[in-house]
Amino acid sequence: MRKKRIVVIGFVGTQLDRGTGSNRWERWRPTVALTQHDEMVVERLELLYSGRHEALVNQVTADIGAVSPETEVVPHQLPIVDPWDFEDVYGSLFDFARSYPFDTDNEEYWIHITTGSHVVQICMFLMTEAHYFPGRLLQSSPSRRQTVGDPGTYALIDLDLSKYDQIAQRFSREQQEGVAFLKSGIATRNARFNTMIDEIERVAIKSRAPILLMGPTGAGKSFLARRVFELKKARHQLDGKFVELNCATLQGDGAGSTLFGHIKGAFTGAASDRPGLLRTAHKGLLFLDEIGELGLDEQAMLLKAIEEKRFLPMGGDHEVQSDFQLMAGTNRDLSREVVSGRFREDLFARINLWTYELPGLGARPEDIEPNLDYLLAQFSADNGQMVRFNKEARDRFMRFAMSSEALWIGNFRDLSAAVTRMATLADAGRITDAIVADETGRLKRLWQHYSSPSGEPDEVDLEAILGDTDIAQMDLFDAMQLKSVIGVCRQSRSLSDAGRKLFAASRGSKAKPNDADRLKKYLAKFGLSWEGLLASS
Incomplete structure (x- = not known):
């Protein structure tokens, strides 16, 4: 060497x-x-x-x-x-x-x-x-x-910072700046999300191990991966590029070729050599979104590339090298994919060292307002025109955004699209009550197929859930209430989502509402859990 x-x-x-x-x-x-x-x-x-x-x-x-x-x-x-x-x-x-x-x-x-x-x-x-x-x-x-x-x-x-405790304290400002950078300066209020970003900042600076981001589509996995890259680049920890690929777009021979490259004549249509994205990401960061969509053969080759920093291009006889850091994203439960045989256990074990679940917008209602301000400021900067809400319009939009009517199926993509539409239609840079009314109506129409056709919870077979003995000891009032609660739970995306729907009126009177905890305790009185309800649906 x-x-x-x-x-x-x-x-x-x-x-x-x-x-x-x-x-x-x-x-x-x-x-x-x-x-x-x-x-x-x-x-x-x-x-x-x-x-x-x-x-x-x-x-x-x-x-x-x-x-x-x-x-x-x-x-x-x-x-x-x-x-x-x-x-x-x-x-x-x-x-x-x-x-x-x-x-x-x-x-x-x-x-x-x-x-x-x-x-x-x-x-x-x-x-x-x-x-x-x-x-x-x-x-x-x-x-x-x-x-x-x-x-x-x-x-x-x-x-060794353990020897320099007094000097090490001076780094708190740098660490805070790193966290703010990952959040793009958005003053997020969700405690769980803030704690997660704080840890990701420390891991990003101190480790080159793979990082796995889980969460629904539109939760910001790709955005966060790019911010991690930019943070590491600023600290001279990466010299290469940020390379991103949505694995759901890969099909057939194109999957291996896109990732690992190929040599001329490796398959029909391979008219020239191709380096592949893994080599393009040398000394940089490779973000594979929807990694659960990769085929088993590509998963095996990826595992070798992660562990040994070398692999064979398609049709090649000589291994090539690439030293990259891997970040992966998925909206699937990869542990279930492993059990079903659709995802390799050894690859999952390798990328599961640092795993973080990014909550959707519906699970972070307190962060809607700071993200709204960020998106408005971004639109204003991009278009060279200041855009603001009228007070009545802002209050109306926030009431809708925090209500059970706002499903936020596309998460932050839905919010970004809504802000873009309202800001574009704002004459003289003012978003009015009428513009908000039109936008909330548009969002409801976009989400209508995700709601129950009747608007009512499906019929719940309480006897099948609790058993005849427990039902016999319940008052009709409690049984009817529990049925409604279970129906809402089965129509919701998460425990927090169900809690917000069930406690929409009373949560406003609490300084720190914890809808998920209230619902969890209510279900526990009957020996029920969120996971158990989903399994029995």
Whole structure:
């Protein structure tokens, strides 16, 4: 394996590195000393400085050229006004890191923290731990018995945060920014969703293992996968592309060819070589939506590609390599697919390490309003016109959106389409009560086939569910009420969905309504559960 070139990034020491007379060679100067170690060659030194220190930088550059002509010195003047101001230093280093062309495949980066003010050293630590500098910390020091020409010692520091608890606390802001980025800045209010995004942010930064996103169509799986990619890209953890594929679109020979590529003549119509999406995703992120739609043969090949980073193109005799991170999405219960034999158990085990279920819009009613504001702002930015609701119109739309009438079958796609239509029809950028009335009527018509034809729950056989003995001990009132509740449950997509329908009036008087918990406790009084009701329907 070819050894990577060593690149050191560090500040010139305005005190430690100074010296103009011949006696300067009798002193230990950390920046120059780094290039005097016989066992280690610094290919390039990115020398950072601020203020008017060009003369010192030129002197250090010349001295390094004398002792290590193979080392290239590249000076960078940063716009730091006050090297003791945390915001000033961190902002300048952040801008430098974002614009620097890191090449982690061929170069190894050492971040020198011996020179510079204490604030500079702390910021260099923070930037490295957050992967804005994709390297390791380097600390140098003079030998205890300093002699002329002795370069001293140096050490690479492991960033074990358990040893740096006080400094690690400074990362809370970075972590919060990462979470906000994954949510596109939308101030979501659903506690379960927020907790899930918080964990996904930590996993995305610390792990390259596959991530599986489950949830209904339109819940935002593809959107979240792209945000994860952009977050990792910003931290220099991925160098390649974001490659997305809906596996439901694959058929026949095209499935293997699209994923793994083919060689010329592999099958009828294969007129030339094709690299395939797995190779296109090399060093990047591959998002396979609806992965449950893949055939068993493609599943086996994908498993090999995930575990060994190599695979055979269709019709090929030689394996190719691709190092990508996998994210997958599905609206199926893959564990049931495994039991039924439609999904490989070994592949499921491999991609099931980090699994998250994205709730649909109906399960996150408290997030409808912040998403409404986000979509309006997005429409305004895209079309160059500010669009807003009248107060009455906004109140009317929110009442409908939170009611049992709003099925949100397409989840966030339905909400996005509704906002686009209303905003397009808004004269002078004002969405009126009449526009909202038309839109709610349109949505009801779109969803009408998903509702019970009569609008009433189907007949429930309570005796089959509870048994004759329990029925005999129930009052008619309780039996009739339980029948209605079970009917609503069977017509609902989730426990939360059923709870919102059943407690639509009373939930408004509660500070923190938990419809699912109320319904769960009600069913438990009769020895029933949500899962059991679905199984008996």
